[in-house]
Amino acid sequence: MKQTNTHLLIKYRMPALLFTLLCVVSIILPYASVGENSIRIFTLFSLNDFAKTMAGLYIAGVICSLVIKVLVMVRPIKSIARMALVLDVISAGSYSVLLFGSKSILDKAGIFDAGFMVKDFGIGYWLGLVMAYVALTFTMKLCKISTGYIVLTWLSIIWLFPILWIVLTSLRAESGYYVGYFIPRGFTLDNYKALFSKTSVIPFGKWWFNTFIVAICSCIISSMIVLMTSYVLSRVRFSWRGSLMRVMLIIGMFPGFMSMIAVYNILKGAGLSQSLGALIVVNVAGAAMGYYICKGFLDTIPRSLDEAAIIDGATRFQIFTRVTIPLSKPIIIYTVLTSFIGPWGDYIFPSMLLGDKQNSYTVAIGLKWMTDFRRINNYYTQFAAGAVLVSIPIVILFVALQRFYVEGLSGAVKG
Numbered sequence: 278m279k280q281t282n283t284h285l286l287i288k289y290r291m292p293a294l295l296f297t298l299l300c301v302v303s304i305i306l307p308y309a310s311v312g313e314n315s316i317r318i319f320t321l322f323s324l325n326d327f328a329k330t331m332a333g334l335y336i337a338g339v340i341c342s343l344v345i346k347v348l349v350m351v352r353p354i355k356s357i358a359r360m361a362l363v364l365d366v367i368s369a370g371s372y373s374v375l376l377f378g379s380k381s382i383l384d385k386a387g388i389f390d391a392g393f394m395v396k397d398f399g400i401g402y403w404l405g406l407v408m409a410y411v412a413l414t415f416t417m418k419l420c421k422i423s424t425g426y427i428v429l430t431w432l433s434i435i436w437l438f439p440i441l442w443i444v445l446t447s448l449r450a451e452s453g454y455y456v457g458y459f460i461p462r463g464f465t466l467d468n469y470k471a472l473f474s475k476t477s478v479i480p481f482g483k484w485w486f487n488t489f490i491v492a493i494c495s496c497i498i499s500s501m502i503v504l505m506t507s508y509v510l511s512r513v514r515f516s517w518r519g520s521l522m523r524v525m526l527i528i529g530m531f532p533g534f535m536s537m538i539a540v541y542n543i544l545k546g547a548g549l550s551q552s553l554g555a556l557i558v559v560n561v562a563g564a565a566m567g568y569y570i571c572k573g574f575l576d577t578i579p580r581s582l583d584e585a586a587i588i589d590g591a592t593r594f595q596i597f598t599r600v601t602i603p604l605s606k607p608i609i610i611y612t613v614l615t616s617f618i619g620p621w622g623d624y625i626f627p628s629m630l631l632g633d634k635q636n637s638y639t640v641a642i643g644l645k646w647m648t649d650f651r652r653i654n655n656y657y658t659q660f661a662a663g664a665v666l667v668s669i670p671i672v673i674l675f676v677a678l679q680r681f682y683v684e685g686l687s688g689a690v691k692g
Contacts, residue, residue, distance in 0.1 A: 284358075556631075623639070
């Protein structure tokens, strides 16, 4: 049998067809079962318009896809195979939506007296869901879509799921920690408003400002230390330079929390415990240990530029500020990003240093405080709103500076 033509990978026709056939078989198997009661997917047509639409898309999608793939077995034409690909996407997507909407649909219909849970999905549902995605994968391979794109597609779904979940939870009108459905029954912005309400017992605005101050101060000082250390180690030759670099590299490999108790006792002895200044000191103290990436970048800047500047009468400081810094924009942005992200999301050191001083809490400790077992049922949706708000600065920074972030790892001079 011919395995390829100019447009399709023929060897994937049969797997795509077989797994689509299993999707069709899943239609007649139990969709959901609770005790002795069970329903088929056709039952959803009588419940509401949303259930009818999703079930209809799935059933129509897999049946039409099966017919088209039979045609592909006879005539392997790219345009026909792409029609099957679109139908597979619709089938997998609609069945995925039913995963998150069935709880609400079936509970409102009152089909099961004990209520419906995800564990009550029948073999028909799980077989159809898994086979829909497997069939989609083989159809993508049939259409000569790169394996890398397929893997990235699945990883994107996995990564985006918790993000979507936390955003929907932050907009959920119903309070409570555990609910048996994914899509909220009501949407509201009250969870965000409550975080900044003057009558709220949660000083989220204060926590956010504390985190911002610590992150900004740590970012500025740490970035300066890293740049200066990297410049010296890259450009200046002195005794024990190699040994110093190796020692710093080895020490930097040990996680900071290994010295947590010793650091706490030192700060307590200095009278800095339970203060934002203590967090800044902790974040800045070991900044020089992260020199190796920045130094590697500075090593790519030709020394001939330094020599030319020296001939023109420039001092080392002038070379650093007027030659090295302008050429080091990518690595500076990379250093600033990494120096900001660490303090912004840090929980271990702040939780130890700040203790019970709530006014000095950072967002990470404040969110943990909200999820304590005594408060989680009342504040969980506000916790989700806080988690969304704390991620916004990082997202903005990465979107705005992504190009420089990548360039910072590749070198200064391209040729």
